[in-house]
Amino acid sequence: MTEHFPSKLGLSQQFSCSYLPEQQEQLLVILDPNCYTPERFEQLLALGFRRSGDQIYRPHCPSCSACQSIRVLAKQFTPSRSQKRKRNKLKHGYHVIVSHDERPEYYPLYEKYITQRHSDGSMYPPNKLQYESFLFCRWMSIVFIELWHRDKLIAVAVTDDMPHSLSAIYTFFDPDYESLSLGSIMILAQIEHATKHDKHYVYLGYQIDSCQKMRYKTQFTPAERLVKDTWKKVDL
Structure with missing residues (x-):
């Protein structure tokens, strides 16, 4: 092909x-x-x-x-001041682990996240079959980028791993830690993982400018978006 x-x-x-x-x-x-x-x-x-x-x-x-x-140019990425402040909040007692295998702790965290954050969406009510059929894949290598607070799992970014890029599939986190901006923190962790493993891009999915929930994606630069089948630089 x-x-x-x-x-x-x-x-x-x-x-x-x-x-x-x-x-x-x-x-x-x-x-x-x-x-x-x-x-x-x-x-x-x-x-x-x-x-x-x-x-x-x-x-x-x-x-x-x-x-x-939309995709972030991982090798050229530099965190903004705001992103550095968010990351600095996690210096004490927080750590990232990268796993290639699903843990039993994932589904309870996913269930809590969907129930408390997305009860008005199409994924509510959550169930184990929906969780597995949405996130996992038989033909793709997946990495699970985890954020722990001491011995407690508080966030997971399910990420496809390809030769030259990563693709962010879905992130779920403990709503009790919402004030830490964990959605942004996990994107930073994915970009860091991509850079460490010499990947060119981190794909963040689709951007819809009129959708408030998606606007955070444009804050990770330099980045490109696909406009009429041509990749163009994101303008902030």
Whole structure:
């Protein structure tokens, strides 16, 4: 496969968008089994695709093009003053661990996070089957970037690991520690992991400018977003 769309694609039914309720969402889904490898998925990431569970998809909405892939240029990244302040709050009693295996502590933390933070969303109520089918993958190497407060797990960033990039799939954390800006902290941890392992990019998923919940993604620079199939520098 080259840097072009695969020939075998499916198109989902339309359904209500979870980010822009007034819009209808539709997805392109990869059907070619040869695309389901870390190396080929990395090529598809550069074309705006993402992974959910075992499935590779890209928005293909009938009347909306608000979703734009965004990626941080990991090797050039320098934290802002605000990001340094957030990180400095974690100097005492906090530490990051990178695991390649799921821990039993993950699901209770995920369940607490969804229940307390996203009870109005499509992932509520959480259950173990939903958690596994959404986050995990049979053909992809996953790293779990964990944040611990002493002996307590307080955040997990589920991250796809490819030859030249990382892709942030989902982060969940203990709402009791919300004041520490753990969403941003875990992105910083992913960028640090990418830099340590000589990765070029950290893909943060889709950016929707009109969605308040997503605006934090543009605070990690230098970065690029995919606009009409061309990667362009993010302007703050």
